[in-house]
Amino acid sequence: xxxKDPSKVVPAAPAESAEAAMKHIVDGFxxxxxxxxxxxxxxxxxxxxxxxxxxxxxxxADSRIVPELIxxxxxxxxxxxxxxxxxxxxxxxxxxxxxSAIEYAVxxxxxxxxxxxxxxxxxxxxxxLNPHSLDKMxxxxxxxxxxxxxxxxxxxxxxxxxxxxSMQLLTKENVIxxxxxxxxxxxxASRLAAGQLHIHGWIYDIETSQIEAYDAASDRFLPLTAGExxxxxxxxxxx
Ligand SMILES: [Zn+2]
Numbered sequence: 043x044x045x046k047d048p049s050k051v052v053p054a055a056p057a058e059s060a061e062a063a064m065k066h067i068v069d070g071f072x073x074x075x076x077x078x079x080x081x082x083x084x085x086x087x088x089x090x091x092x093x094x095x096x097x098x099x100x101x102x103a104d105s106r107i108v109p110e111l112i113x114x115x116x117x118x119x120x121x122x123x124x125x126x127x128x129x130x131x132x133x134x135x136x137x138x139x140x141x142s143a144i145e146y147a148v149x150x151x152x153x154x155x156x157x158x159x160x161x162x163x164x165x166x167x168x169x170x171l172n173p174h175s176l177d178k179m180x181x182x183x184x185x186x187x188x189x190x191x192x193x194x195x196x197x198x199x200x201x202x203x204x205x206x207x208s209m210q211l212l213t214k215e216n217v218i219x220x221x222x223x224x225x226x227x228x229x230x231a232s233r234l235a236a237g238q239l240h241i242h243g244w245i246y247d248i249e250t251s252q253i254e255a256y257d258a259a260s261d262r263f264l265p266l267t268a269g270e271x272x273x274x275x276x277x278x279x280x281x
Pocket of ligand 1: 102103104126127128161163164165166167
């Protein structure tokens with residue numbers, strides 16, 4: 043299937059100089075420090091010594107995905123972990139940042155929800171479809187092996203007519219695969235069995251801002267809309 047080489051994707055915005063890029067970031071911080079922070083001083087005082095996030099949010103490192111913006115959350119609300127491809131390595135394969143963040147979120151912070159959020163136009167998913175594009179990026183290639191299961195599922199079961207269709211299906215299958223991986227972590231498995239933890243698989247569309255959520259009961263992705271019950275990937279508790 044024809045796919046774009048992610049190493050050849052041209053940034054959408056005109057390039058700014060390295061110096062201007064850093065100045066923009068520091069100017070932003072100064073505006074935050076002098077204008078935004080004073081208005082929310084009470085909140086930051088409360089957060090200075092403790093956190094009680096509503097949920098853990100695992101998503102892609104992609105700069106276009108801003109969890110706090112798309113969920114209208116405040117500092118302290120979301121325990122966020124980001125990486126290339128919103129991957130969750132299966133338990134025991136890698137004692138890395140994602141696994142330790144999951145354990146900490148569940149056992150130390152006692153979060154009741156974990157959301158895995160993939161997104162449209164994901165460069166990681168494009169690379170999974172086109173592994174040769176990663177020939178000079180061995181670390182990314184090794185990391186994205188955790189998403190290979192999703193490619194196999196669509197290659198064996200779907201006859202996609204276009205790259206767009208392959209990307210949409212792969213992005214969904216990847217979220218389902220990472221939800222499976224999530225359940226191999228003992229802290230997660232135990233709280234799921236006890237009915238104390240809920241897991242969610244989302245796909246965020248950058249162009250439209252729509253979110254589709256995986257519904258385990260119907261084995262489908264359903265749009266997140268107002269007034270209806272929230273689709274959930276949570277298995278039934280046993281204890
Ligand atoms: Zn991505």
